[in-house]
Amino acid sequence: MSDANDKLDQAIGRETGEGRFQVVISSGGVQFFADEPTSAGGLGSGPNPYQLLGSALAACTTMTLRLYADQKGWPVEDIRTAVGHRREQGGKPTDLFIRHITFSGDLTEEQRARLLEIADRCPVHRTLTASARVETKADELAPTCDGEDAHMADMEALISVGRRSFDFTD
Incomplete structure (x- = not known):
């Protein structure tokens, strides 16, 4: 419904x-x-809630890498991102997300290495590794959000800002 x-x-x-x-x-x-x-x-x-969170990281990573590879004109045929989660005892942070990325296509080792660097810059990765905030309100189902295309705008801003900050043009 x-x-x-x-x-x-x-x-x-x-x-x-x-x-x-x-x-x-x-x-x-x-x-x-x-x-x-x-x-x-x-x-x-x-999926359980941690699997959903891992799915968000897998989806965002894959989308960000596709956007970057297409922008560079690299021959990436397929991108697959698998994310697992486990709770660790002791030190902080206690949650560990392990991400495995595979690429198919005729890529050089330098291109593969660069794609792995870019993976760490996807918006969901940044959210998980930064200090996100959650505001909780009672009896409201319509949270204030940045807009329907907020994630895509974040990825495009990453690429645009990245040209200067992260030297995406190499």
């Missing part, structure tokens, strides 16, 4: 009433389940 507050720039989670943890997420004009595995008391019907 679509909600009048559904927009491309926000996600809405709503309990389904099925199982203890199953939530339907409405975001980007689509709906999907988030859940916990059966071993944790869920139905196992969708």
Whole structure:
């Protein structure tokens, strides 16, 4: 069921009433389940919240690398980004996201190395490694957001600013 507050720039989670943890997420004009595995008391019907966060990093990394490779005219045929998460004991930060990136195409070692550098500059990577803030408000489903294309604008700004700050033109 679509909600009048559904927009491309926000996600809405709503309990389904099925199982203890199953939530339907409405975001980007689509709906999907988030859940916990059966071993944790869920139905196992969708990714858990950390898998969703890892998915955001994987998607943003892949999109940023595609944007950069296309801008450079490099022969990148396929980009795949896998992200895993684990909690570490002791020091800070306690959450570790491990990202594995593979490229196919006739790339030089220098191009591959440069793409790995660019991966660290994707907007979601920057959000996870910087000091993000979360404001919580009761009884409101329409958070204030930067706009429907905020992520794309962040990636394009990264490329534009990067030409000066990160020497993307090499």
